[in-house]
Amino acid sequence: MIKKVIHQQVDQWMDKRLASESDILLTQQRLFILPSMQGVFFLLIQILLLLIAINYQNNLVYALCFFLFSLFISAIFFTFFNLNGLRLVLEESSSPFAGQTAFVRFAIEKQPKAQHHHILCHFKGESQVVFDLLESNQHRIALPMTTDKRGWLSLPELTIKSTFPLGLVTCWSRLRFKQNLLIYPTPLDMDQRQLKTSGRDDEGEGQQMGDEHFKGFKAFEEGEALSRIYWKGVAKGQPMLSKEYSDGQSKEAWIDWDALPYEPFERRISQLTGLANYYHQSGQVYGCRLPGITLPPSNTDAHYHKILTALALL
Amino acid sequence: MMRRAAHHYQIPRTTFLWLVAVLVFLMLPHAVRFSLVIVPLLVICIVWRWLIFKQKVGHPSFLLRAALVVFGFAAVYLLPFEWVSLETAVAILLVGTLLKLLEMRHMRDLLVMSKLCYFVIVAQLLFDQSMLSAVYMLIGIALATASLVSLNLRQKGLGVVYPAKLASKMMLLSVPIMALGFLLFPRLEPFWRVPLPEKKSTTGISDTMTPGSIGELIQSNALVFRATFKDKVTDTSEFYWRGPVLSYFDGQTWHGGDDVISSVLTGGKIDSPVNSLAYDVIMEASYTDWLFPLETYVSSHERLHFASDYSLKARSPINKKRRFSFVSNDQVLLDLSLPDKLKSHYLELPKRGNPKAREFAEQLRRASNDEASLISHANAFFQSEPFVYTLKPPVYSTDRVDRFLFDGQAGFCEHYASSYVFLMRAAGVPARIITGYQGGEVNPYEGYVAVRQKDAHAWVEVWLSGKGWIRIDPTSFVAPHRVRLGIMEGERYDQLQTGNWQPRERWFGQETLEAIAHRYDQLGYIWSNVVVGFDAKDQWALITGLLGLTTWLQKALWLIAAFVGCFLVIYFSLVGLPRRNPLPLHEKLYVKCIKKLQKQGVEKPVGVGPRDFLILATEKLPDKKEALDNFIQAYIRLTYQPENTHADSLQLMKQWLKRM
Structure with missing residues (x-):
């Protein structure tokens, strides 16, 4: 109970202290220093040495003991300056699909003459990245972060720490960012048979397979020419699809919310995401019809990301 | 990654x-x-x-x-x-x-x-x-x-130089706090007893003297103690550092007479008359409790075991370097009267053995009226017979005293002391052997006397009624140079007597080497005094004496200030000192000029530019118009049009400034 209250208090205090922009300069206001496990041992050793010095009345052991203590104090300064003055700049990161590991990119800058060794950086609960800043004044890192849901993901608390040079004290800072990262929905491979072609597409039915323009995919059926099979997809473990070609007069492909009426909501989003991926990779021109949003057909990157964003936020 | x-x-x-x-x-x-x-x-x-x-x-x-x-x-x-x-x-x-x-x-x-x-x-x-x-x-x-x-380090490729450099820097910055801790941390008494380093098998003076035991010591150059005196010491030949007293002889070995010698714990024992000598002795670890004060020990700050034969012991074995303060006085007479029990103890000899020596003692006694003349007869015997001082005497197996006195006549201090005491006791004069050290080397830089094992010596005390115990050094009759020059040189002197002596050439660099040796010894002395020997007393002297801190508040403030100082040293060595932008030279000269004119009564009002200041100054000091004119014009040019200014205008400014 008390623990909980304390945790809350500490959290509030930290929030105030650590509230961050996308551009953070590490200074004494943000940096904390405490002895590391090694440092605690080191201090215990000094107590032991002090006992030896007193019992043996040995001045040189006294001197050694105070020297180690002094070294510990120096280590506090050295470790502090190993992080002090670093600037963390959150950079644009590409949105991952939910379930993938996101790599959040930071640029870390140092003062011209400073040297920073062995810095550890990680998001809460994620694996860490280790780096040095010795010669160049800027270093880019990409911190891994697991994602599970589509939509806006607020960045978890970031810890940057170092125990250099002696490993006796840990200097660290926890950074909280207001920025969010957009996570695209998990793509699901489309099963074309479920794609009920809506009325707009009816005329295409029964049309002879032309050879000019690639139109889209349909599920492979026995007896179709093997050259029509989308082998790349097969290699990726997708169900067998065969390529359909239109002779130039067929309509654009659409990512159509209403095309999958029987799927559950999230699954529908995932499938449409998969379809968007597919269209984008194949370079096709495609449009998008979602509840409340309609985007005219296009095949640019911006278009693709617009669609994924819309899907992510649906 | x-x-x-x-x-x-x-x-x-x-x-x-x-x-x-x-x-x-x-x-x-x-x-x-x-x-x-x-x-x-x-x-x-x-x-x-x-x-x-x-x-x-x-x-x-x-x-x-x-x-x-x-x-x-x-x-x-x-x-x-x-x-x-x-x-x-x-x-x-x-x-x-x-x-x-x-x-x-x-x-x-x-x-x-x-x-x-x-x-x-x-x-x-x-x-x-x-x-x-x-x-x-x-x-x-x-x-x-x-x-x-x-x-x-993450980048292991940085090799060995980088860690070494960084470590040195850290260590250097750690020195101030270490020094602070070392100087100010209270020196506490030990909390519990701990096993100390065991006695090493090194040699040292002990309370037995077997044939050859001192001869062995004399080969060693190991430091026994250093003594510091208030006044400068030049001649140490009269320094007899008195150690164990040996009074029991079994025909082979001399022992201390523990059963008759009582001992008391004492700080000051004897009333000291005039001209007492106060000095400090810093003993090296000897793993025994024997102390070696100068003759005759008078008092000490510490409580020590002081025996009735005037030998002195510490209360516990000296297992590490320790400092003792002694007062000695060579005018003190010891034991003006001697109880019968002790007298007989100091006359005791083995029942048998050494018949020749006993007979000779009897002759001496008959030839002398009193003890004083007996002693001078005995001394004359040692001086006149062809005794040889040597560290490599023949082996005297049985009747050692006889063999030495009448056959071999070659030996060193232990032979002379032992046979002298034998003769005295046989002639009825109470006598005993004193072991210890004689002389010592004065360090020319620090002035202390370093006594080494090679200075080990044995001499004699005889008891004369009404005079007490009197020191006699029979070795000095035979080899006065042993006492004067120290043992090694003394032995060479004997070679001179036997005709083997070659004048020792001072080889190239010897003096430098000797100076280095003295310097090194001096460093060791300072080290043991200042660092190893730093104790609560020194600490107190430092805080109250040197720094003059008496109240707790003062001490606390000083401590805080010192620690803050240490932190600042580390901080600024890491951050670098804040640098001010230095003024350009012509600005500095202008400031100088203003100060110079101020002395002559021309005040520059705040906010007045150089042009107006020139007008103002020339009004007040018309005779310096030229200098002022040229100086300030140059200044204006340097300030506003530095690219069009002649390179030597700074020089000219300096010249004009001088003329103001």
Whole structure:
């Protein structure tokens, strides 16, 4: 109970202290220093040495003991300056699909003459990245972060720490960012048979397979020419699809919310995401019809990301 | 990029080399002390480690490690030390540390190792506090710190130079706080008794004198103690450092007369008349309790065992360097009357043996009216007979006194003292042998007297009623130069007498070398005085005397200020001192000019530019119009049109300034 209250208090205090922009300069206001496990041992050793010095009345052991203590104090300064003055700049990161590991990119800058060794950086609960800043004044890192849901993901608390040079004290800072990262929905491979072609597409039915323009995919059926099979997809473990070609007069492909009426909501989003991926990779021109949003057909990157964003936020 | 799990951690090679180097370095002094244990283990561990390093063998199996542990402990058991002793404890620590070297696989092992290093250092400092040992260990600490830095580096490619540099910098910055702690941390009394380093088998004066025992000592150059006097000392030939008194002779060996000699704990014993000599003696660890005050000991600050034969002992064996303050006075007469019991003790001789000597003593007694003339007859005997002073006398087996006095007539102090006492006792004069040191070397730089084992000496005290105990040094009758020049030179003098003497040439560089030796000894003295011997008394003197701090508030403020100072030193050495932008030279000259005119009564109002100031100044000092004009015009040009200004205008400005 008390623990909980304390945790809350500490959290509030930290929030105030650590509230961050996308551009953070590490200074004494943000940096904390405490002895590391090694440092605690080191201090215990000094107590032991002090006992030896007193019992043996040995001045040189006294001197050694105070020297180690002094070294510990120096280590506090050295470790502090190993992080002090670093600037963390959150950079644009590409949105991952939910379930993938996101790599959040930071640029870390140092003062011209400073040297920073062995810095550890990680998001809460994620694996860490280790780096040095010795010669160049800027270093880019990409911190891994697991994602599970589509939509806006607020960045978890970031810890940057170092125990250099002696490993006796840990200097660290926890950074909280207001920025969010957009996570695209998990793509699901489309099963074309479920794609009920809506009325707009009816005329295409029964049309002879032309050879000019690639139109889209349909599920492979026995007896179709093997050259029509989308082998790349097969290699990726997708169900067998065969390529359909239109002779130039067929309509654009659409990512159509209403095309999958029987799927559950999230699954529908995932499938449409998969379809968007597919269209984008194949370079096709495609449009998008979602509840409340309609985007005219296009095949640019911006278009693709617009669609994924819309899907992510649906 | 991602951190590998700890159990996959491969020890980086440079880090590993660092640690092994540190360990070998720190083990070397111990290897001298515990060679039986350390040397084989060190060799095995390093060779094995090297083979692992070269990937010739794998890590040692459990069986092999177990075997090594058994070997290590067996070797510790075989060491000639008590089972519960400091030596054994240290030996076990060292064995453990060495075996850990074989076990090093993970980061954690390295970290444990780096901490163990400090205990290895402490172990050495417990045995040896000399300057040499301290300097050696300082290097060891630097290596250990550098290895710790190397352990924490990510880029192992930085090699050995970078960690060494960084470690040195850290150590240098750590000195102020260390000094503060060393000087100000209260020196507490020991909390509990600890096993001290055991007696080493080194030689020293003891309370028995067997034939040749002093002769052995004389070969050694080891320091026994240093003495410091208030006044400068030049001649030490009259310095007799009185040690154990030997009064019981069994025909072979002289012993102390413990059964008759009573002892009291005392600070000051004898009332000291005029001209007492106060001095300090800093004893090296002798592992005995004998002290060697000058004749005749009067008092001390400390409570010491003071025997009725005027020999002095510390209350516990001197296991480490210790300082004693003595007062001596050579005018004091000892034991004007002697109880019969003691008199008979000092006359006691073995029932049989040395008939010639006894007969000769009888002759002497008959030839003299009183004890004084008997003594002078005896002295005359030693002076007139062809006695030879030598450190390599023939072996006198039976009737040693007879053989020495009448056949061989060659020997050194112990022969002379022993036979002299024998003669005196046989003639009915109470006599005893005093062992100790004679002379000592004055350090020309520091003024102290260093007494070494080679100064070991034995002389005689005889008791005359009404005069008490009187010192007689029979060696000085035979070899006065022994007393004057010290033993080594003395022996060469004997070669002169026997015709073998060659004048010793002073070889090239000898003086320099001697000066260096004296300097080194001086450093050792300062070291032992200032660092090793720093105690609560010195601390008090420093705080209240030197710094003049009396109240607690003062002390607390000073302490805080000192610590803050130390922190600032570290801080600014890391950040760099804040730099001001220096003014350009012509601005500096202008400021100078304003100050100069101010002295002549021309005040520059605030906010007045150089042009208006020129007008103002020329009004007040019309005779300096030219100088002012040129100076200020140059200044204006330099300020506003520096690119169009002649290069030597600064020089001209200086000249004009002089003329103002």
